[in-house]
Amino acid sequence: MIELAFSILASDFAHLADEVAAAERGGGTIVHVDVMDGHFVPNITFGPPMVKALRPVTKLPLDCHLMVENPDAFIPAFAEAGADMLSVQQEVCRHLHRTLQLIEQHGMLPGVVINPGTPVDTLIEVLPMVHYVLVMSVNPGFGGQKFLPLALEKIAYLAELREEMGLNFRIEVDGGVAHDTVGSVVEAGADMLVAGSAIFSPGRTEQNAQEFLKTARAAASDEK
Numbered sequence: 001m002i003e004l005a006f007s008i009l010a011s012d013f014a015h016l017a018d019e020v021a022a023a024e025r026g027g028g029t030i031v032h033v034d035v036m037d038g039h040f041v042p043n044i045t046f047g048p049p050m051v052k053a054l055r056p057v058t059k060l061p062l063d064c065h066l067m068v069e070n071p072d073a074f075i076p077a078f079a080e081a082g083a084d085m086l087s088v089q090q091e092v093c094r095h096l097h098r099t100l101q102l103i104e105q106h107g108m109l110p111g112v113v114i115n116p117g118t119p120v121d122t123l124i125e126v127l128p129m130v131h132y133v134l135v136m137s138v139n140p141g142f143g144g145q146k147f148l149p150l151a152l153e154k155i156a157y158l159a160e161l162r163e164e165m166g167l168n169f170r171i172e173v174d175g176g177v178a179h180d181t182v183g184s185v186v187e188a189g190a191d192m193l194v195a196g197s198a199i200f201s202p203g204r205t206e207q208n209a210q211e212f213l214k215t216a217r218a219a220a221s222d223e224k
């Protein structure tokens, strides 16, 4: 199933609840929360208190993407705040297997993220334990960047591995996914589509989400 995970990084924070509601009306089914610590990435965003504030305003799953140096230290706080899905960057996890176990033990769905410079092969051993793999199609840190086509091969390779290994993890893609790039991403095999700047815009968010999903689903049915 193709799903839109709308990234609130591009929303108007002063009206966050309304922004989420508009993206949800447009068909978005996952709230993507970009957590940045100013160390792993050169930007600072939000943490567990924001997740806690979001929890009562929507029933949609909260997908927290941790771009932080020491994710293990924050796993309990995100669980407590109400996160449903939690992904960690492969690059910062000295004990990736242990970190994914910890996420699961805290009742959240574990995901692992790879940057554009990180090969898919670094994940093979943990694929059986993840609910989703997030392929970054920009270098993380900021919204509104240009899509890097090298992500397409990685998505296709992951889809192949999933088949070969008899697994059912989902493939999420994040960064520069917009009207003009979403078709190729879906054709490559991604099914959780993160989009921020392509969705949020004053007065147009609902319609943007609808149009985005329409394009994505058309590409998916061409594939079959």
Ligand code: DX5
Pocket (backbone or CB within 6 Å): 007, 009, 010, 032, 034, 065, 138, 139, 140, 141, 142, 143, 144, 145, 174, 175, 176, 177, 194, 195, 196, 197, 198
């Ligand atoms: C980048 C973040 C993305 C970002 C996507 O570090 O992980 O989730 O919000 O934004 P757009 O869709 O604007 O590229």
Ligand code: ZN
Pocket (backbone or CB within 6 Å): 007, 032, 033, 034, 065, 174, 194
């Ligand atoms: Zn993200």
